[in-house]
Amino acid sequence: MRYIPKSFLLSLFAVLLIGTAAVPVVRSYAADGAVQVSIKLFSFNPGVLEVPAGTTVVWTNGDAIEHSVTNGVPGKPGGAFDSGFFTEGQTWSYTFNEPGEYPYFCRRHESMAGMVKVVPKGE
Numbered sequence: 071m072r073y074i075p076k077s078f079l080l081s082l083f084a085v086l087l088i089g090t091a092a093v094p095v096v097r098s099y100a101a102d103g104a105v106q107v108s109i110k111l112f113s114f115n116p117g118v119l120e121v122p123a124g125t126t127v128v129w130t131n132g133d134a135i136e137h138s139v140t141n142g143v144p145g146k147p148g149g150a151f152d153s154g155f156f157t158e159g160q161t162w163s164y165t166f167n168e169p170g171e172y173p174y175f176c177r178r179h180e181s182m183a184g185m186v187k188v189v190p191k192g193e
């Protein structure tokens with residue numbers, strides 16, 4: 071059997087993954103409340119999150135550089151929340167009590183964007 075490099079398979083997998091799930095929505099209904107978002111390589115993961123009202127979301131910075139979690143879009147902050155800058159290993163959390171869509175971005179790297187969709191409790 072012909073040898074297929076593992077790296078080739080991994081990149082093929084990545085292409086398939088990106089191609090079929092451009093905007094993965096993670097629905098979290100964890101009973102204990104807190105939902106984790108990691109910041110790594112200048113992106114929020116998961117980028118789109120759907121949670122019931124009352125959920126606390128915890129962002130953890132895994133990059134050796136400061137980022138922020140700022141409500142709104144670049145040039146048009148929403149004002150609901152702004153973490154300020156936090157760096158590698160630090161976390162910032164926010165509790166979403168009101169249903170709605172909360173886009174957010176990083177004030178230092180405006181290509182970094184995420185979204186928290188908050189649905190009414192019990193839905």
Ligand SMILES: [Cu+2]
Binds near residue numbers: 136
């Ligand atoms: Cu940033």
